[in-house]
Amino acid sequence: MSGGMMVGQVSGGGRVIGPGGASAEGVDAVAIGRDNHGVVMTGDIAASFTVTSPGSAEPRPMLPAITVVSVPAAGMIGLPSRASTVFVGRDKDLEVLGRTLSAGPGVITQAVVGLGGIGKSELALQYAHHHSGTYRLVWWVAAEKPEQIQAALAALCRALCAGTAPAAAAQATVEEAGAWALAWLAASEGWLVVFDNVEEIDHLQPYLGRLTSGHVLITSRRDIGWQELGTVLRLKVLSRPAAVALLLQTIGAPAAPDPALAEELAQELGELPLALKQAGAYIVRTPGMDLASYLRLLRTAPRQALAADPDRRSEVGQVVARVWAVTGARIAQVNPLAVQLLELLACYAPDDLPCEVLYGLDGIEEAAVIEALGLLASYSMINQSPNGLRVSVHRLVQAVTLAGLTDTEHAATRATAAELLQAALPQNPERISSWPRYAWLLPHARTVLAPDSPGMISVIGYLVASGDYRTAHTLQQRCVTALHDKLGPEHPNTLRARANLAYWSGEAGDAAGARDQYAALVPVRERVSGSEHPDTLRARANLAYWSG
Ligand SMILES: Nc1ncnc2c1ncn2[C@@H]1O[C@H](COP(=O)(O)OP(=O)(O)OP(=O)(O)O)[C@@H](O)[C@H]1O
Ligand SMILES: [Mg+2]
Known part of the structure; x- marks a missing residue:
């Protein structure tokens, strides 16, 4: 379905109807077509904005032909961080990766699978850094959620087009830019793409099927049939000597004063790299x-009851929980704000939260937040991006931090985290200049915002404006469910949210689904609002429209 249509809804008032007559309705709803100008208001939410999405009046510049864009002679490297300077005991694993990935031709896919904190991402990072000279392009894709994959590919398009067509790349929707990057990869050789932390094989299928040559490295906590795609490397905890080496190198000790003791501690920490690194950081930071x-x-630290888990995850969680109990007690003495920040960080998606989200904390100076984050980083509880602007928290550390909170504390922390995030969202989701910020905040918004919150409505507005109808549809579905549970099935807000859901089903490519949803909605509308009510008429018009 191409553009040329849109409607914004105004609570208790007028409505803006686009040239195509399609509708977006809702006290809680936003709809933005691609080729429209108008005003969209979101009713109770009281967010209003002018649709300035580039449309028929001002056609957007086209993305260049993929054949005219090539990487700079020096190659292009897009990795999230430097490789850790302390890196031990993975020689064989690196060798396996090197061997598998050098076997050609065609696309070669290698999956690295293992428990959280075992070192999958670090191994991929080390491989990518070590071999960056042999690739023309190395690109890292945070792949936990499908829309992150799409966003990372769109970022690749923008990076590749930076020299030739920056304006076109900036104005392309996420879908267009992602498709362009995929086409570029399909037509090129000599690249490595890392998909980090993939949850489902299905999330990769739309991409991998299109590629013809290049290297794909996947990391996943889940051992779920990766062999269908390529070879699988199952990463184990470190060997005892490597674990001791990690501990000692982190501490900066040339050799263990008492080798047996170092081995005992390494064993106590489950030979888990994450725990070893954090324990080492604690020892370095604590005088005496x-x-x-x-x-x-460590042995006297309280054991937290983490969710029972059939495999080794809970054992690993226990190790990390005990390490955190020791470090947390110390951090709480030195800087209680750091503990509060870690609890907040545990409520967001684990990777790449812009630090400025936290600067909005009531009554707390930005400098104090920066200092507290620095303290957490020095204890290896968080990782800061090289420029210090973004912060990541290991998933296990998040789980352990949240497990230490009571239900009431958890709810209060989450509410604060949601408020901070909402305040950080740009006012105008439809403006192209807002999109990069929305793209950064999207995984965090999905994790922390309530499905029917004003912030989520803005996020959905951004997704629709930037052409990611599929994700908009997923989030709108959650919004409908939340409104249905909260207000009931026939409340006007629920019905309007349903109408939007139907419309975006169509925009996401499911015209029959849109038709069926409108068909179900029309009789309810007639009963609730009357057959002449504008909402009813609009639902009928949309039923006709999506019926073809
Ligand atoms: N071989 C190693 N030597 C030194 N440090 C390591 C090693 N492997 C991992 N680490 C460190 O341990 C921590 C956890 O590793 P990493 O983040 O790679 O785990 P992961 O398996 O990707 O976990 P998750 O599944 O939760 O994403 C990181 O700080 C990393 O730098
Ligand atoms: Mg990882």
């Missing part, structure tokens, strides 16, 4: 602390 006293502290 040594292996023996740390081991004593």
Whole structure:
């Protein structure tokens, strides 16, 4: 369905109807067509904005032909961080990756699978850095959610077009830019793309099927039939000597004063890289602390009841929980704000939260937040991006931090995290200049915002404006369910949200689904609002429209 249509809804008032007559309705709803100018208001939410999406009046510049865009001679590297300077015990695993990925031709896919904190992402990062010279392009895709994959590919398009067509790349929708990047990869050789932390094989299928040559490295906590795609490397915890080496190198000790003690501590930490690194960071940071006293502290640290887990996950969680109990007690003494920040960070998506979201905390100076984040980073509880603007928290650390909160504390922390995020969302989701910020905040919004919150409505507005109808549809579905549960099936807000859902089903490519949803909606509309009510008429018009 191409553009040329849109309607915005105004609560209790007028409505803006686009040239195509399609509708977006809702006290809680926003709809933005691609070729429209008008005013969209979101009723109760009271967010209003002018649709300035580029349309028929001002056609957008076209993305260049893929054949005319090539990477700079020096190659292009898009990796999230530097490889860790302390890196131990994965020689064989690196060798396996190197061997598999050098076997050609065609697309070669290698999956690295293992428990959280075991070092999958670090291994992929080390491989990518070590071999960056042999690729023309290395690109990292945070792949936990499908829309992150799409956003990372769109970012690749923007990076590739930076020299030749920056305006076209900036104005392309996420879908267009992502498709362009995929086409570029399909037509090129000598690239490596890392899909980090993939949850479902299905999330990759739309992409991998299109590629013909290049290297794909996947990391996943889930061992779910990756062999269908290529080879699988199952990563184990470190060997005992490697675990000891990680501990000692983190501490900066040339050799263990008491080798047996270092081994005991490594074993106590489950030879898990994440826990070893955090324990080492604690020892370095704490005056007078040594292996023996740390081991004593660890053994007396409270064990948290983490969710029962059939495999080793809970065991691993226990290790991280005990490490955190020791570090948390210390951080709480030194800087209680740091503990509060970590709790907030545990409520967002794990990777790449813009730090400025946290600067909105009531009554707290930005400098204090920066200092507290620095403290958390020094204890290896969080990772800051090289420029210090973004922060990531390991998923296990998030889980352990949240497990330490009571239900009431958790709810209060989450509410604060949601407020901060909402305040950080740009006012105008339809403006192209807002899109990069929305793209950064999207995974965090999905994690922390209530499905029918004003912030989520803005996020859905951004997705629609930027052409990601599929994700808009998913989030709108959640909004409908929430409104249905909260207000009932026939409340005007629920019905309007349903109408939007139907419309975006159509825009996402499911015309029959849109038709069926409108067919179900029309009789309810007639009963609730009367057969002459504008909402009813609009639902009927849309039924006709999507019936073809
Ligand atoms: N071989 C290693 N040597 C030194 N440090 C390591 C090693 N492997 C991992 N680490 C460190 O351990 C921590 C956890 O590793 P990483 O983030 O790669 O785990 P992961 O398996 O990707 O976890 P998740 O599934 O939760 O994403 C990181 O700080 C990483 O730098
Ligand atoms: Mg990882």
